[in-house]
Amino acid sequence: MPSAAFPTLRVAIIGGGPGGLSSAIALSKLPNVAVTIYEQARELREIGAGIQIGYNCWKVLELLDAAAAVKGHVQETFVHRNGLNGVPLKEQIFVAVAPQYRGQRVRRTRLQAALIAKVPEGAIKLRKRLVSLNNIDEGGARLVFEDGEEVIANLVIGADGIRSVVRQSVFPSHAIKFTGRTIWRVIIPKSLIVDIPDMTSSTAWWHGPAGHFYNGLVDDPSETPEADQMFEIAVHNVVPAATVKEKRFSWGIPATNERVESHFTEYDPRVREALSRVPEGLWKEFSAFAGQRLEKVTAWDKVVLIGDASHPLTGAFGSGAAFAMQDSWILAQAIAHTRSSCQPLASALAIFDSIRSPYYHRMYEHLDKQMKTFQDAKVKNPEQTFEESLEVKIKGLGGIDTLSWIYQNDIQMVWEDFLSAEESAGIRNE
């Protein structure tokens, strides 16, 4: 039966972030699929500053036909410094790749605009906050929105981020908690800091005893005049999670300069100077929450979690947008593939889960291992100085070289590998 002979698959996508937008793009290319994105916000605007786009992300953006519209600052090097005295500790020079796949830092709004431009017109419904989701067996799933509207869908995509209502509905015992990490982010005109030594020469992390200061440029100088170029700062402060009694979930709320700067008073003068140049009222605060790995990222044979909803790790690898878009693309391939052999939707979701769950599992394992290395080093040397702990941290940092299964991941190859494995298994079964 050709796929066009299938009844229309009504897909409700919850959330209009990178995962939701890319799902709409990938699925709307299939025949007999009707997609609607339900987004709680009044308008689609990105809070946050810049975003890292590496090889893994370019590859999937190409598949979504959205790569050409994404442009930012090409990164030549990353430098890790001792944040207190500025001494460079590790420099990573980008591996030579074809120009279109070089690592770039781009404004988040740029990525969002590129994706929105590819979503079918009329597919995005704003001010639609999902409040509940029920399985109505053969009939699909019933979604109830805050404004009282009810919708029945054959497939529900939970692209509703780290505090996913969809995840909560299908896995009610799953919980996330504050990790102890607070992040403040801003983009400011480059002209405000350009005279500070070493600030604009490379993307850098200035590591301190309880967090770090990150800086980088976000614009392509070939299209943005010098005077309009922007500079990103993202600063992290970490306290032991066990010491936090209560933590309100803050995601993009304003923060005062005093609040941000109070955590960086011991840092290198260049860092303090850069912080002092941020105009008041621009900082946005994010509290990092994370949760246990899910055994499965699908449920009820009609619900699938993608992006941050499926692996609540709060940007642990700086590649979360790529993961969300990879999920979307794989889901669309799995649906097309199973339809071509008249298999039900449940089979597509099973394929999706078999590809993506182990991948997320591997990330959790990596983070557990990394944490253990830090803890072991402390046990071995309880009097560890800041410099010694920094040495352990820098050694344990994953990069393009050590985490190629993340940063060099080509999602199209992953799909082709799945097809080959399936074909070989089929041949063996005959």
Ligand SMILES: Cc1cc2nc3c(=O)[nH]c(=O)nc-3n(C[C@H](O)[C@H](O)[C@H](O)COP(=O)(O)OP(=O)(O)OC[C@H]3O[C@@H](n4cnc5c(N)ncnc54)[C@H](O)[C@@H]3O)c2cc1C
């Ligand atoms: C500090 C920080 C730095 C990061 N840096 C990078 C980076 O450099 N590169 C990178 O790739 N990733 C980075 N990430 C991660 C990246 O931002 C996320 O992984 C990515 O945005 C996930 O996309 P998503 O679509 O799954 O979720 P989100 O982007 O969180 O989108 C979820 C959407 O769902 C909507 N929503 C939520 N609940 C409901 C509801 N009940 N009803 C309707 N709509 C709802 C939200 O309003 C939102 O629009 C970073 C994250 C953080 C916190």
